[in-house]
Amino acid sequence: MSDPRDILRAKAADLGFDVCRFASASEPWTAGERLAHFVEAGRHGDMGWMETTLERRAHPTAMWQGARTAMVLGMNYGSGRDPLPEMEDRSAAYISVYARGDDYHEVIKGRLKTLAGQVAARLGAAHLPSEVKVFVDTAPLMEKPLAQRAGLGWQGKHTNLLSREHGNWLFLGVILTAAEIEADAPEAEHCGSCTACLTACPTNAFPAPFQLDARRCLSYLTIEHAGPWPVEFRAAAGSRIYGCDDCLAVCPWNKFAETAREARLTAREALVSPRLADLAALDDAAFRALFSKSPIKRIGRDRFMRNVLYAIGNSGDAALVDSAMRLLNDPSPLVRGAAVWALSRLLDPDAFEGVRDLRLAGEDDKGVRSEWHHHSPSPAGEGG
Ligand code: B12
Ligand code: SF4
Ligand code: SF4
Numbered sequence: 001m002s003d004p005r006d007i008l009r010a011k012a013a014d015l016g017f018d019v020c021r022f023a024s025a026s027e028p029w030t031a032g033e034r035l036a037h038f039v040e041a042g043r044h045g046d047m048g049w050m051e052t053t054l055e056r057r058a059h060p061t062a063m064w065q066g067a068r069t070a071m072v073l074g075m076n077y078g079s080g081r082d083p084l085p086e087m088e089d090r091s092a093a094y095i096s097v098y099a100r101g102d103d104y105h106e107v108i109k110g111r112l113k114t115l116a117g118q119v120a121a122r123l124g125a126a127h128l129p130s131e132v133k134v135f136v137d138t139a140p141l142m143e144k145p146l147a148q149r150a151g152l153g154w155q156g157k158h159t160n161l162l163s164r165e166h167g168n169w170l171f172l173g174v175i176l177t178a179a180e181i182e183a184d185a186p187e188a189e190h191c192g193s194c195t196a197c198l199t200a201c202p203t204n205a206f207p208a209p210f211q212l213d214a215r216r217c218l219s220y221l222t223i224e225h226a227g228p229w230p231v232e233f234r235a236a237a238g239s240r241i242y243g244c245d246d247c248l249a250v251c252p253w254n255k256f257a258e259t260a261r262e263a264r265l266t267a268r269e270a271l272v273s274p275r276l277a278d279l280a281a282l283d284d285a286a287f288r289a290l291f292s293k294s295p296i297k298r299i300g301r302d303r304f305m306r307n308v309l310y311a312i313g314n315s316g317d318a319a320l321v322d323s324a325m326r327l328l329n330d331p332s333p334l335v336r337g338a339a340v341w342a343l344s345r346l347l348d349p350d351a352f353e354g355v356r357d358l359r360l361a362g363e364d365d366k367g368v369r370s371e372w373h374h375h376s377p378s379p380a381g382e383g384g
């Protein structure tokens with residue numbers, strides 16, 4: 001019989017996966033201890049699900065005792081160009097490359113399920129254990145160390161998995177099976193003395209090479225963090241309103257990256273440099289319509305508008321004052337508080353104090369009141 005891995009690889013390629021390799025899911029690893037260290041140090045921030053699933057997440061067999069082999073899939077979502085120059089237009093928003101098309105969870109999960117059915121049938125026909133389970137992103141499984149073990153690439157100093165063939169723009173998906181399938185060779189690390197990603201990070205989110213403090217990462221702050229951001233990160237966000245690509249985009253290994261083959265992962269025109277003024281005008285229904293099938297819909301309109309307002313505050317564009325003023329009337333205190341910060345950056349101190357004096361009296365939310373006081377050019381008394 002020919003190598004079963006090649007048959008399964010061919011099926012994966014037919015379904016649009018760019019790479020498919022195999023690793024042991026049962027051999028021990030150090031990734032679980034490193035994850036525990038990450039969580040103990042509080043680096044997961046508000047992502048409480050990392051803490052509650054810590055034990056299951058530590059190793060594939062902690063989640064599923066029967067797991068023997070991981071079939072690890074990669075799908076390229078590269079745009080074929082460096083996206084960072086887009087941020088030069090401060091009146092436009094920057095949405096990270098991974099979120100400009102359809103939600104990758106939906107795109108990949110459907111394909112993984114189809115593939116898993118084919119894998120199970122193939123294993124069953126070969127009289128091997130045919131139980132399989134599929135994972136993309138949301139399950140308690142550490143996908144990057146599994147991908148490195150399978151040889152898809154290596155975890156770079158920015159902690160993402162990159163490869164010599166595909167650079168940094170690769171989504172991961174995993175099928176675990178109870179069958180023992182011969183493993184592919186793991187990939188070695190090829191960062192060498194390069195530190196480009198570490199120095200490019202606008203918020204200094206890497207306490208050491210190969211380690212990330214998610215609390216400082218703009219991807220975490222824009223997507224996962226629910227409330228107002230610590231003030232120190234707001235200016236550094238620039239125009240990034242959903243995710244961040246800086247550490248990926250500066251990596252020299254992108255020179256080999258190709259453009260995504262999967263049409264559903266390619267950018268929708270409306271999500272490349274959308275005008276901040278247009279985004280600030282979205283009500284809930286318009287937000288849902290614009291981000292239909294997009295991963296951005298999942299953060300909800302209020303959190304999204306918070307991000308848009310921080311970007312407005314960083315724009316230096318006086319034409320956006322009206323947008324921020326309008327959002328001072330928003331029903332969400334999160335949005336109102338972010339509007340205060342934006343105005344504190346766009347208005348001159350006298351104008352800001354004038355607006356504050358008018359608005360503060362009618363504001364009963366403690367958080368928004370504290371935004372008014374905190375960003376006032378001169379100290380303002382409570383109730384002022
Ligand atoms: C939580 C999470 C986040 C968090 C935390 C990110 C992180 N680096 O941990 C936040 C919200 C910040 C995030 C951001 C992003 N994410 Co995310 N995220 C995840 C998720 C759900 C879990 C990752 C995890 O377990 N983190 C915990 C840490 C401890 O794990 P780790 O990074 O593997 O940690 C290793 C290193 O720290 C290292 N280490 C630690 N100490 C030491 C010491 C030494 C000496 C050495 C050598 C190594 C070392 O070993 C650890 C174990 O391998 C995965 C999906 C999944 N289920 O795996 C997606 C995933 C990692 N995310 C993904 C993506 C695309 C992103 C973004 C690029 C999105 C964007 N453009 O905004 C950014 C990238 C930011 C960055 N630089 O990492 C992809 C990455 C694909 C890839 N090719 O790697 C994944 C795999 C989802 C998917 N299925 O495609 N993400
Ligand atoms: S995604 Fe952005 S903020 Fe997060 S570590 Fe990378 S460069 Fe830093
Ligand atoms: S930028 Fe340099 S250090 Fe960072 S992942 Fe790429 S090769 Fe490694």
